[in-house]
Amino acid sequence: MQTIQSAITEATALLIEVSDSAALDAEVLLCHILEKDRSYLRAWSEKRLSSSQRLQFQKLLQQRLDGQPIAYLVGKREFWSRDFKVSPDVLIPRPDTELLIELCLPLIPENEPCKIIDLGTGSGIIGVTLAAERPNAIVIASDISEKSLKIAKENAASHQLKNISFQQSSWLDDIAPDEFDLIISNPPYIAADDPHLKQGDLRFEPQHALVADDDGLKDISLIAKSAYSYLKQGGHLLIEHGFEQQEMAQMIFQTFSYANIQTHKDLAGLPRVTSGQKLNDT
């Protein structure tokens, strides 16, 4: 008879072949089936699994052994301490993107309205997090993909947000002229020939959310170009990019007349977000 503990031990032994976090993966999958948290697994380690639980676990385990990302198997991922629904239609939230949130929060006043747009919102993590952290802000989250917008809307609803709205648009193309305080994006920025695309979770993620032409710079450039006329005087544009794209990102921001261009480092000390400000109309 399989107990919680023996199921975890056996699954971990198999997952070691495909995952750097085998034991954690096994526990997260089992928690998903049991609808419990990880402390339950410890407290009830000798409890037997029912045959239906065993079958469900075997199925998820096989999918994980085939490479499927944990976030898609359990349908959610945490970002900035909130749970977000995810599916293969959206990129899996990454802790790296919390750098964007850290940089945005000090730019958003707590007690005054502030207009924000999150371009290419995917599961909605950036727009939803900012709307939740700053209830006086008015946030638009846009995406070209209808399927992404559906998930982002569900995430806004599950966090009971009233200050965020959604719009289908390719970057700013379908957004009405406006003056935003803050324009933010985590666009696709991986070059089409990057070998990482053939590894790990990235193999299962929507390629349109990962890959951009011109060595990964095309969308960063399109956004920087169009964002300028959508910013208020003094407004900020912040874009996440790859750790080797600092120089090119800065050059793009310069080309389109941004002032105070800065590149910010993530927790690993890598340059991952470039920001700029609109300071005059040229």
Ligand code: GLN
């Ligand atoms: N940071 C992600 C990765 O390298 C890519 C995310 C993106 O393209 N926006 O896996």
